Amino acid sequence: MRTRFVISVGVTDLIAFALAVLAASQVEFGHPFPWEVVDAWPLLGLMTLSMVLMSVLTGWMSGPGVPRPTYGRMAVIAVGTWLMTSALIVALRVEYFSRPLIGLSLLFWLVPATLHRIVRRRRPWTERIAVITREKQLADELLESPHAEVIWVIPPDFVGDLELPERDVTIAVDMGSVLSERMAQFVSSCDVAGYRIRAFSSIYEEHTGRVPLVHVAEGWEISLPLLEVARWLPGKRLADIVFTVLTSPIWIPVALLVALYVRIADPSGPVLFKQERVGLEGQTFTMYKFRTMRPDAEDNGPSFARPDDPRLIRGGAFLRKSRLDELPQLINVLKGDMSLVGPRAEQVPFAREFRKQIPFYDHRHLVRPGITGWAQVNYGYADDEADTVEKLTYDLYYIKHMSPVLDMKVLWKSIWTVLTGAGAQ
The missing domain is CATH 3.40.50 (Rossmann fold)
Incomplete structure (x- = not known):
């Protein structure tokens, strides 16, 4: 039912976009059919493909039962269509392209498409x-x-x-x-x-988007597609490496700037924060982050992190909210300790206690921990054991339904949260 809803929106977008292209061509060339004026078919094909992909993608990327703000989603579709079209033009070496035609088409499409979404949201599929x-x-x-x-x-x-x-x-x-x-x-x-x-x-x-613990107690392991999970793990590992390496020209310079800022903001301690965390199959590893707290922050023992933590250094809250403090974890990804997407890597003392107190807590160690995860984008910080139980239900859902599509959904929601500040932190 949800898929039919998303496809119907995509088809409506396609029709609206075709009409928008005709209107944009009339403004740009004084003629409603651009292919009669210039060799516009390759450009129109790439524009349409990009728009449909972005439209359907943003529909699927919404979390279960959580509608996205209409205006924000439309902005993402428009910008994403522009960027994807531009990238395809360069990659495929398309000879003719017109920035005014692309821009006007998107502008003329935004109004009816946004109105359509507003109407559909007033009577959503149920x-x-x-x-x-x-x-x-x-x-x-x-x-x-x-x-x-x-x-x-x-x-x-x-x-x-x-x-x-x-x-x-x-x-x-x-x-x-x-x-x-x-x-x-x-x-x-x-x-x-x-x-x-x-x-x-x-x-x-x-x-x-959750698996309640009572359902785990009812023989969840029997229905858990462990074979499917095992089949996806090598591909997931390869995707982690390829993504991290290909994006290194972007994140390495940013990481160097963040390291310089941490050194200037609080020269009393190291730039990197290292801590033992629990990973795949319960094995421990050293996780890296940029230090956002004072050097003596854990002199009295480990404690839960909070968005308004008084132990933060100057600018530490921003580094956490923007996730810039987690850039060194990409090194953990390359080493094989972590994945881009997965359950949060917990501190060893906490994991030891949760293992005793929370049923099925060890199930989250069936996969590598992630820099971001399904629980993180849907629930945010865990301040106590009760929150940890809630986050575990999201982790179990991720493990049971783990797939490339779900990973893309998590990455999309993480990027959205960083750029807009909306959603779980």
């Missing part, structure tokens, strides 16, 4: 769900998704009379519960009548 579960709290959490409408919640041992719901309803069944004979007959009747029957855990994950 999945109507009838839930059969004992986990009333999880069903209530599902209500927080703007794309889920829970019409009723019934326990699996219900023995009363039930009527078939309306046709456009998904029946979500808690597979970890034993159904009463009456409920089993009801689900069977729904199945025969052609209703969509789905596991409640799958629907919950789809709409929230």
